[in-house]
Amino acid sequence: MAYIGKTPTVGNFQKCDAISVVNGQAAYTLQVGSANVSPESVNHMLVSLNGVIQTPTTAYTVSGATLTFDSNLATGDVIDFVLLLGNVLDIGTPSDDTVATAKIQDDAVTLAKMASGTDGNIISYDASGNPVAIATGSDGQVLTSTGAGSPPAFEAVSADFVHIKTVTASNVSAVDFVNGTSDVVFDATYTSYQIVINDLVPASDAHVHMRIMQSGSAVTSSDYSFFTHGGGSDVSAGNGNSNADNQAEFKLTGQAIYDVYASGNYFGIINCSKPTTTGHKKFMWQQSFASDGDGVKGQSGAGQFDGNTSAINGLSFYMDSGNISSGNFSLYGRKTS
Amino acid sequence: MARFKLLNGNTVQLTAEEETQRDTDEAKAASDKTARIAAKSEADAKKASGKQKLKDLGLDDAEIKQLTGA
Numbered sequence: 001m002a003y004i005g006k007t008p009t010v011g012n013f014q015k016c017d018a019i020s021v022v023n024g025q026a027a028y029t030l031q032v033g034s035a036n037v038s039p040e041s042v043n044h045m046l047v048s049l050n051g052v053i054q055t056p057t058t059a060y061t062v063s064g065a066t067l068t069f070d071s072n073l074a075t076g077d078v079i080d081f082v083l084l085l086g087n088v089l090d091i092g093t094p095s096d097d098t099v100a101t102a103k104i105q106d107d108a109v110t111l112a113k114m115a116s117g118t119d120g121n122i123i124s125y126d127a128s129g130n131p132v133a134i135a136t137g138s139d140g141q142v143l144t145s146t147g148a149g150s151p152p153a154f155e156a157v158s159a160d161f162v163h164i165k166t167v168t169a170s171n172v173s174a175v176d177f178v179n180g181t182s183d184v185v186f187d188a189t190y191t192s193y194q195i196v197i198n199d200l201v202p203a204s205d206a207h208v209h210m211r212i213m214q215s216g217s218a219v220t221s222s223d224y225s226f227f228t229h230g231g232g233s234d235v236s237a238g239n240g241n242s243n244a245d246n247q248a249e250f251k252l253t254g255q256a257i258y259d260v261y262a263s264g265n266y267f268g269i270i271n272c273s274k275p276t277t278t279g280h281k282k283f284m285w286q287q288s289f290a291s292d293g294d295g296v297k298g299q300s301g302a303g304q305f306d307g308n309t310s311a312i313n314g315l316s317f318y319m320d321s322g323n324i325s326s327g328n329f330s331l332y333g334r335k336t337s
Numbered sequence: 338m339a340r341f342k343l344l345n346g347n348t349v350q351l352t353a354e355e356e357t358q359r360d361t362d363e364a365k366a367a368s369d370k371t372a373r374i375a376a377k378s379e380a381d382a383k384k385a386s387g388k389q390k391l392k393d394l395g396l397d398d399a400e401i402k403q404l405t406g407a
Contacts, residue, residue: 169343173341173342173359176345178344181344184345184346209362318359318362320365322363
């Protein structure tokens with residue numbers, strides 16, 4: 001509340017302890033509470049001697065805590081009081097809520113002067129402009145804006161395109177991703193899924209095949225339809241083309257993949273749209289590349305499972321003959337909203 | 338000899354049903370490969386004989402290539 005009337009004077013006014021006159025002595029020590037005090041200057045004090053206010057400088061001087069009269073006092077003289085109008089040694093203790101920002105030097109407030117807080121909190125400002133502590137987030141979360149009117153918050157990273165799992169194959173007959181175990185998700189969490197195959201090398205020259213999985217098992221019925229469009233730098237254009245119906249699997253490669261690793265043997269991307277949405281046939285799209293060191297083969301295509309419109313919960317990859325000698329298979333999920 | 342697959346990153350042995358299916362797949366792959374080779378051989382032979390017949394009719398290689406693309 002604003003002050004009505006004249007603003008009170010604020011200062012460290014002190015009445016000195018009583019001083020006993022010593023006969024023939026001009027200098028006396030000024031004390032408050034038995035502790036020496038030093039006036040700001042000779043003009044920052046009132047001295048009464050024998051009932052008369054003394055004239056500064058003329059009647060007395062001051063140096064530090066020593067008051068010196070212009071002549072020695074004598075028995076019978078009485079120093080009535082000495083009143084100090086300020087104190088240069090310290091400013092005393094400011095009253096509560098009286099130190100404004102102008103009284104504090106820039107860069108003077110160190111971290112050590114700040115009140116303790118909670119581990120991991122971050123200082124921000126609320127809608128009223130007042131400081132507010134942002135609660136500590138969890139491991140992996142990031143600080144994000146929550147828009148005007150509210151302070152930022154720690155939140156999980158946007159999970160619109162997520163790497164789910166990468167597995168490394170070594171001399172196995174198949175690589176399966178099935179929803180529900182070992183951190184593998186292949187359900188309605190994501191609108192579509194993508195599998196990226198890197199550096200696949202078969203045990204013998206062979207084609208890459210893929211089957212859908214329903215209820216955890218690969219579907220082997222002859223209900224796969226697909227087409228591929230292929231070619232290569234050292235084969236005839238169209239080598240690898242196919243239009244196939246009623247097959248027992250998707251054939252991802254129209255040309256055999258060589259069983260030697262040469263500059264990155266096989267690289268493929270397979271997309272699966274809405275695997276758990278029932279009422280429509282499951283559609284896949286793929287593109288792949290293979291190198292034999294000298295030439296490169298390319299393949300693209302699309303496929304559909306015609307057997308039913310039930311949900312699928314995984315995909316299985318294998319060579320049409322022999323094992324997968326090596327290769328990395330990565331599963332990703334993508335959201336559309 | 339037992340065969341294995343990678344299931345969500347874990348190596349597991351094929352079930353009996355999967356072993357049977359795998360045998361079926363590999364047998365089909367082998368027959369498909371044989372069929373592909375036979376089909377390619379037959380196509381190559383047909384191409385060669387057709388080209389020879391065109392030559393017998395008096396066409397040179399450039400003319401045949403313009404006609405057949407090969």
